[in-house]
Amino acid sequence: MDYDPVRHAVSDRQLGHFPSGRDVSVTVHRYAGGDGPTVFVQAAQHGIELNGPAALRRLHDRLVDAEIAGTVVAVPVTNPIAFDHRSYLTPEAYDAFHSNFNRIWPGDSNGSFQERLVANLWPLVEESDAAVDLHTGMPEMLEHVRFSRADDDARALAEAFGTEVLLADDDAVGDDAVGDDAVDDEFSGKFRLAAAQAGVPAITAELSNSRTVTRSAVQSGVDGVLNVLRRLDVLDGPRASTPDQQLLRDDTPRVVAEESGLFELRSDLGVGDEVSAGEELGAVFDPASFERLETVTASAAGVLYSASRGGVVVTGERIVSIATVP
Numbered sequence: 001m002d003y004d005p006v007r008h009a010v011s012d013r014q015l016g017h018f019p020s021g022r023d024v025s026v027t028v029h030r031y032a033g034g035d036g037p038t039v040f041v042q043a044a045q046h047g048i049e050l051n052g053p054a055a056l057r058r059l060h061d062r063l064v065d066a067e068i069a070g071t072v073v074a075v076p077v078t079n080p081i082a083f084d085h086r087s088y089l090t091p092e093a094y095d096a097f098h099s100n101f102n103r104i105w106p107g108d109s110n111g112s113f114q115e116r117l118v119a120n121l122w123p124l125v126e127e128s129d130a131a132v133d134l135h136t137g138m139p140e141m142l143e144h145v146r147f148s149r150a151d152d153d154a155r156a157l158a159e160a161f162g163t164e165v166l167l168a169d170d171d172a173v174g175d176d177a178v179g180d181d182a183v184d185d186e187f188s189g190k191f192r193l194a195a196a197q198a199g200v201p202a203i204t205a206e207l208s209n210s211r212t213v214t215r216s217a218v219q220s221g222v223d224g225v226l227n228v229l230r231r232l233d234v235l236d237g238p239r240a241s242t243p244d245q246q247l248l249r250d251d252t253p254r255v256v257a258e259e260s261g262l263f264e265l266r267s268d269l270g271v272g273d274e275v276s277a278g279e280e281l282g283a284v285f286d287p288a289s290f291e292r293l294e295t296v297t298a299s300a301a302g303v304l305y306s307a308s309r310g311g312v313v314v315t316g317e318r319i320v321s322i323a324t325v326p
Ligand SMILES: [Zn+2]
Pocket: 045, 046, 049, 135, 136
């Protein structure tokens, strides 16, 4: 490895135009050192997920004076439209077909408004050797890194990132993905999968707490990306110590609301708890008539890794996530 002082460059990458003619663009930071791999890191595909950009600001301070082998390409605000609207999804006014930025990778230059934006960002991903996608979840979520179970390179990156929980997805990559039913619709268009299909091992880090900047989550993001860079020998030196890691498998049916109403989680239940199949998790009530509309039960035995404490739910909406212990 050839560790040279970083040359930092920042640029705007134009992805498209608003109806008014203004540019839709993202800011791209490029930290280039000696010979070595290129690592792509992005944050805020979803506009309320703020710990990723906050982590990349701190990472900038660490990288800008570093000696590295290779190149780090960082996009702190991947979806500026949703970010400016302080919205998880992109407002329908811009793209009635695709509101979720993370369901349309690798984009389509002849597709919808957002698909075209993504298509203009995609070359940065495709020319990389590894990719990290920074997200955040609900306050009630075990911080985790998600990777495809069949992808050993991605698993190594996930382990290096260093969260306590590793979540293995059953999604298929590479040759396994060829065929009608190989990739579940639920997963199609996700950044991590599109990258894997292009031969770029990728992980999704789910840091805690959307909507706020939470220092512990930001620190996890900084440590995680630095650990990945050390794992890939982009940075020299030992990786920060990581906790004992628990591997979970995301292979259970989703727990969705069958009824629309006001959901309340069982009061003695929290993330990290183990539940058995069919166990009561909470209930959906009619907020006006007070009627109990539905008892929500566990779809399988496993660990509760993400849950809404309570809130408005609509029919078909996921309310609780369970992973199994392999
Ligand atoms: Zn997200």
